[in-house]
Amino acid sequence: MTTPKGQPLRHREATWRYLREEVFDLLVIGGGINGAGVARDAVLRGMSVALIERGDFAIGTSSRSSKLIHGGVRYLEQGDIALVLEACRERDLLRTRIAPHIVRAQPFVFPLYEEDELSPWRLRAGLTLYDLLAGFRNVHAHRMLSREEVQRLEPALLADGLVGGAHYYDCWTDDARLTLETALAARSGGAAVLNHAEVVALEKDSAGRLAAARVRDRLSGRTTRVRARVFINTSGPWLDRVRRLDDAGAPPRLRLTKGVHAVFERRRVGNRHAVVIRGVDGRVMFVIPWQNHTLAGTTDTFYDDDPERVRADDEDIEYILSAVNRAFP
Ligand SMILES: Cc1cc2nc3c(=O)[nH]c(=O)nc-3n(C[C@H](O)[C@H](O)[C@H](O)COP(=O)(O)OP(=O)(O)OC[C@H]3O[C@@H](n4cnc5c(N)ncnc54)[C@H](O)[C@@H]3O)c2cc1C
Known part of the structure; x- marks a missing residue:
C-alpha cells in the first residue's frame, strides 16, 4: 500500500x-x-x-528542558x-514563522555583584555582540x-x-508541545508517525548495509519489519543503546550528564522575570x-546509569536550593 504524499495517516492501523x-x-x-x-524537514x-517513538513524543529529554529557545x-x-x-537565526525563525503561537519573548535580568568576575563592560560587550549576531532582530536590544x-x-x-546588571531577551517555549506539533506537522506532510513503538532490532542486507528495523508495538505486543534506505538515530541519551x-560491540559515543531543575511556587521565590543566578561553585x-x-536549575553532573532511572537526588536539590535561597533571600 502506498499513501499519497500530503495525506496524514490518521489511524494507528x-x-x-x-x-x-x-x-x-x-x-x-x-x-x-x-x-x-528531522522527520518534518525530510x-x-x-x-x-x-518516525518511530518508543514512548510518547517528547517523553525523553525534550520535555525536561529549561523551556528556552536561546x-x-x-x-x-x-x-x-x-x-x-x-542559534539566533533559528530562534528568530521559530518565533516569527514556524511556531509564533508557542515561542514567545522572555525577558531576562542579569544582576552583577561586587564579587563577580564578570565586569559590567564585559557583560555589555557580550550582549552587544549577542544583539549584533541576531541581526538586531532580538525582540529588543539589551539595556x-x-x-x-x-x-x-x-x-x-x-x-x-x-552593583547593577543588564536586561536582555531570549525566548520561551512549551518544549513538549513544540515537539508534538513538529511530529504532527511531519504526519500532515505524509510521514508514517508512530508512538509507543520501539525499534528492537536492526537488520542488514547481503551487502552489509542497514536495510530494515524490527519495530515492536508496545500497546499490542505485535512486531513488524520496516524497510528504509537511510536510518537516523535521534534517540538522545539512548543513542549508544540503539547503535x-x-x-553489539560499538564503543560508547556519549558520556551522559544529568541536568536537574527544581520547581517552586513563584511567590516563594519572588522573581518577576527570568533571572541569571550563580551556583555555590559560580556556575551560571x-x-x-x-x-x-x-523553574530553577540546572545542575550538570556526569551520569553513568540507565537514562530511564535518572532521578534528582538530595545533592541536586541541595545545590539548587542553596543557589535560589542565596539569590532570593
Ligand atoms: C536540564 C536540561 C535543560 C535543558 N534546557 C534546554 C533549553 O532550555 N533549551 C534547549 O534548546 N535545550 C535544552 N536542553 C537540551 C535539550 O533538551 C535536548 O538537546 C533535546 O531535548 C534533545 O532532544 P533529542 O530529540 O535528541 O532527545 P530526546 O528528547 O531524549 O528524544 C529521544 C527519544 O528517543 C526515544 N527512543 C529511545 N530509544 C528508542 C528506540 N529503540 N526506538 C524508538 N524510540 C526510541 C526516546 O523514548 C526519546 O523520546 C536541556 C537539557 C537538559 C537535560
Whole structure:
C-alpha cells in the first residue's frame, strides 16, 4: 500500500500497514525534538519518512528542558560565534514563522555583584555582540541597568553587593508541545508517525548495509519489519543503546550528564522575570517563570546509569536550593 504524499495517516492501523509495506527513504528512530524535526524537514523535501517513538513524543529529554529557545549567549564566552549566529537565526525563525503561537519573548535580568568576575563592560560587550549576531532582530536590544533599576525590576533579589546588571531577551517555549506539533506537522506532510513503538532490532542486507528495523508495538505486543534506505538515530541519551542494535560491540559515543531543575511556587521565590543566578561553585544557573511556578536549575553532573532511572537526588536539590535561597533571600 502506498499513501499519497500530503495525506496524514490518521489511524494507528493504517500507519502500521504503511510501515509494513513501504520502503522508506528515511527511518527516524526517536520522537524527541530532533527526531520530529528531522522527520518534518525530510517530508517537506519530498522524502518518504517513518518516525518511530518508543514512548510518547517528547517523553525523553525534550520535555525536561529549561523551556528556552536561546541564541546561546553562554557560547559567546567560549568564542563560538558561528554557533551563536546559527542559534539566533533559528530562534528568530521559530518565533516569527514556524511556531509564533508557542515561542514567545522572555525577558531576562542579569544582576552583577561586587564579587563577580564578570565586569559590567564585559557583560555589555557580550550582549552587544549577542544583539549584533541576531541581526538586531532580538525582540529588543539589551539595556544595561543601574543597581536601582535591577532592584525595581526584581525587588526580591539579594541587595548586598549588587552593583547593577543588564536586561536582555531570549525566548520561551512549551518544549513538549513544540515537539508534538513538529511530529504532527511531519504526519500532515505524509510521514508514517508512530508512538509507543520501539525499534528492537536492526537488520542488514547481503551487502552489509542497514536495510530494515524490527519495530515492536508496545500497546499490542505485535512486531513488524520496516524497510528504509537511510536510518537516523535521534534517540538522545539512548543513542549508544540503539547503535548497539547494529553493532553489539560499538564503543560508547556519549558520556551522559544529568541536568536537574527544581520547581517552586513563584511567590516563594519572588522573581518577576527570568533571572541569571550563580551556583555555590559560580556556575551560571537560571530561575525561569513557568506558568505560576518558577523553574530553577540546572545542575550538570556526569551520569553513568540507565537514562530511564535518572532521578534528582538530595545533592541536586541541595545545590539548587542553596543557589535560589542565596539569590532570593
Ligand atoms: C536540564 C536540561 C535543560 C535543558 N534546557 C534546554 C533549553 O532550555 N533549551 C534547549 O534548546 N535545550 C535544552 N536542553 C537540551 C535539550 O533538551 C535536548 O538537546 C533535546 O531535548 C534533545 O532532544 P533529542 O530529540 O535528541 O532527545 P530526546 O528528547 O531524549 O528524544 C529521544 C527519544 O528517543 C526515544 N527512543 C529511545 N530509544 C528508542 C528506540 N529503540 N526506538 C524508538 N524510540 C526510541 C526516546 O523514548 C526519546 O523520546 C536541556 C537539557 C537538559 C537535560
